[in-house]
Amino acid sequence: MKAIVKYKKGVKAVRIEDVPVPEPKAGEVRIKIKAAGICGTDLHIYHEDGYPTNPPVILGHEVSGVIDSLGEGVDGYSVGERVTTETFYHTCGRCYYCKTGKNNLCIERLSIGSGVNGGFAEYLVVPAKNLHRIPENISFEEAAMIEPLAVCVQAVLEKSKIMPGDNVVITGPGSIGLICLQLVKSAGAQCIVIGTNKDKDRLNLAQQLGADIIMSSSDNNLTESIIKHCNNIGADVVLECSGSGAAANMSLDIIKKGGMYTQVGLAGSPISMDIDKLTLKEVVFTGTFAHKWQSWERAIKLLSNGTIKLKPLISDVMPLDRWEEAFDKALNGIGIKYLLTP
Ligand SMILES: [Zn+2]
Numbered sequence: 001m002k003a004i005v006k007y008k009k010g011v012k013a014v015r016i017e018d019v020p021v022p023e024p025k026a027g028e029v030r031i032k033i034k035a036a037g038i039c040g041t042d043l044h045i046y047h048e049d050g051y052p053t054n055p056p057v058i059l060g061h062e063v064s065g066v067i068d069s070l071g072e073g074v075d076g077y078s079v080g081e082r083v084t085t086e087t088f089y090h091t092c093g094r095c096y097y098c099k100t101g102k103n104n105l106c107i108e109r110l111s112i113g114s115g116v117n118g119g120f121a122e123y124l125v126v127p128a129k130n131l132h133r134i135p136e137n138i139s140f141e142e143a144a145m146i147e148p149l150a151v152c153v154q155a156v157l158e159k160s161k162i163m164p165g166d167n168v169v170i171t172g173p174g175s176i177g178l179i180c181l182q183l184v185k186s187a188g189a190q191c192i193v194i195g196t197n198k199d200k201d202r203l204n205l206a207q208q209l210g211a212d213i214i215m216s217s218s219d220n221n222l223t224e225s226i227i228k229h230c231n232n233i234g235a236d237v238v239l240e241c242s243g244s245g246a247a248a249n250m251s252l253d254i255i256k257k258g259g260m261y262t263q264v265g266l267a268g269s270p271i272s273m274d275i276d277k278l279t280l281k282e283v284v285f286t287g288t289f290a291h292k293w294q295s296w297e298r299a300i301k302l303l304s305n306g307t308i309k310l311k312p313l314i315s316d317v318m319p320l321d322r323w324e325e326a327f328d329k330a331l332n333g334i335g336i337k338y339l340l341t342p
């Protein structure tokens with residue numbers, strides 16, 4: 001089968017290869033892939049800027065498809081069912097984090113698309129216990145984006161404390177920022193979305209998806225104007241989705257005293273921040289990594305009942321052999337979400 005493989009460590013060491021179709025072991029299923037999303041993480045891996053991988057490994061962790069074969073002892077699922085899968089392949093079940101219900105932080109966690117083979121391929125093998133069924137009214141394309149939606153459900157609804165009427169600021173109008181925006185609006189908060197002057201189209205889409213105010217980081221008096229829109233004291237919550245140092249520092253300036261800062265985006269390399277501002281303003285600062293079972297179930301409900309719209313974020317669906325073009329577009333900030341299909 002065709003697969004997009006990170007074949008060794010190193011910048012851009014990625015190519016399309018012909019590899020054997022994997023066989024499901026006991027407790028596993030094989031999924032015939034219908035769609036797989038290109039994520040910021042794939043771009044970090046492409047650029048070898050610090051995200052850990054085990055090459056040679058097939059990339060891709062945002063997938064949807066149909067069960068095509070069952071390993072020994074799998075029950076509760078049958079061939080032909082439409083499914084998506086959580087991104088971890090292995091967690092130990094024994095470590096402190098697994099025991100306390102945080103398997104996203106398991107010390108042995110191995111994820112598909114980086115630690116083990118992922119979904120930029122015709123077939124993918126995963127443990128049956130990681131599957132979630134796709135409701136009838138969700139397309140395969142949308143279902144491939146349940147993973148980033150689950151990331152945002154954890155970031156916005158589980159990690160951040162957002163109350164109806166709060167002023168929330170999102171920096172970075174990429175797919176994660178635009179999904180977070182919709183969750184913030186569903187929670188009844190006001191939402192300001194900030195991008196750079198390269199993000200004109202993304203900011204317009206943010207407005208269509210419910211942003212109350214959109215701004216560019218190059219606007220004059222940006223901080224003053226954001227604070228003014230946030231009851232003249234600053235944002236209750238900032239969701240930093242860009243991973244840029246400039247956005248992180250601006251966030252510390254526009255957050256209110258006692259406000260909450262959630263770092264959602266990855267920077268890829270160290271950035272410098274004035275941490276005195278955290279102390280002097282008593283900011284509550286948190287990170288958020290991946291998702292847990294409950295984030296997935298809530299994500300699927302919110303997509304199925306129409307609260308969250310993912311179709312407007314899909315820029316193009318391309319065959320696997322055009323992966324390089326899709327990666328380049330995503331890297332250059334053209335469009336929002338690219339999906340690959342075998
Ligand atoms: Zn992802």
Ligand SMILES: [Zn+2]
Nearest residue numbers: 092095098106
């Ligand atoms: Zn563990």
